[in-house]
Amino acid sequence: MPQTHTSPVDALRDGYHAESYWPGDYLTGAALHLNTLGILNRPITDHDRTVTETTLTGLRDTDLDVTDVFPFGTVWALLSTGALRGGPDLDTQLADWRRWEETDHYGEPLTFLPSLPPVLLLDVDGVVNASTPGWSAPPRKGYASDSTREYALRWAPALIDRIRSLHKSGLVEVRWCTTWCAYADQLERLWALPTLGRAFTDDINGHTAALAKLTAARHVLTAGRRLIWADDSEVPLYGEVHDELIEGGRALLIRPKASTGLQPEHLDQIEVFARKATSDG
Template sequence: MTATARHADGRHWILLVAGLLAGLCALSESRGGSRTRWRRRALECRGRSMNRPVWLLDVDGVLNATRPGWSAAPRNGTAYGAGHPYRLRWAPALITHIRALHNAESVTLRWCSTWCADADQVERLFVLPRLERAWTEPISHSAAPVAKLAAAHAVLDQGHRLIWTDDDANPTSGPVYDELVATGRALLIAPLASRGLQPEHLDTIKAFISDTNVRDTGRVRADALETARRLLGDTE
């Protein structure tokens, strides 16, 4: 092989190796970019989850009511609590609205009721998916108000916005009410027990859900998301 041929052959191999290295670098950058995008999406999903209000939902006097209205005939059904049958009466349109909010992931629904231990019975009647429970053990009616208030404080302490619908445990005035609503992150609704939640209540709830101007506080904050983005090198 002549010197010229050897030189051309060596140059060929150099170009080939350089091309392989460039391809490996591009692949590495692509994978790194994918990891960065994945982490960014995860952080954004976490931020949206934290901004999603938690709705503490009572049953009796809120969903179950003697005259639920909603301009349509109510439905009736039997649920079993601690093995005993109870007749429930509700407005189908109300349940439809609640189900739609859940399916849209607009709000986290959490049972906060003496029905918590038997919430599967209520979900069966209302054709709702399995929802979160504020507690899982049976609780007496006398102990329920304290447990419900503790559940409300827990939601706020965890940095979420709070929707609390309860016909009797929900404070409507006084120092406890003032404390819960002080930051604008809580919506408390106490419907008439005989009527339960009405269309105007759902309008208020939807407006509260849509209001994203109120920042969450607690362990995870919006500025923590922004800091994480900067650490990932995302300057977009």
């Protein structure tokens, strides 16, 4: 009978010690525990186990640690493949775990959860979906629906490729922060993206959505993560909230022109910020 846990933190914590049942297999151990909680978005497959076991077998004759192969550890390996969905709740639990880790309960460091990458809170309309997205190539068009109607979307394929690459490489954790959050599974299928986190899950618009987006941005910083926020209308350009978010250099705020959305220079800024965040720790 699988052991039950009160939170993903407890499950991940046990996943670290799961090498006693799955020798050397940190990823599969943690993933299987998470799967028993029902918080994975897909089951762990034989392919997952094979890749992990093969990788770790290759490490036995080297001085490398598993974190050298999975740069942000087990949690990021799960997040980057879409097996685990990020979000505010997980941020809070991981922050709690970090505080727990510092007490050194087991007399050894928990090496498989180093610093996680910046969170990219990503709006859709006016950011990815734009009337004239550019990128030196014709846009593509597709459709997605909310609870009332179907909408036509236009985007630059190269932009989607950059977003996907940034997330899968581990430079950033992309998280939907948009009025499309409740329907983001359609966007992930349309754009061939892995399952991404949601800043919120309710079907909201207007002032309610604006407040939810700002709350999400603040939460990322409160949880100890670095923040990248791309939104064509809600990102503050100046004022008290702007100064609050960028204090200490832990946030990059991008407010693209709604008609064109994110452009190559914006993605370059994101990559530079993320790489610096990684090197700074």
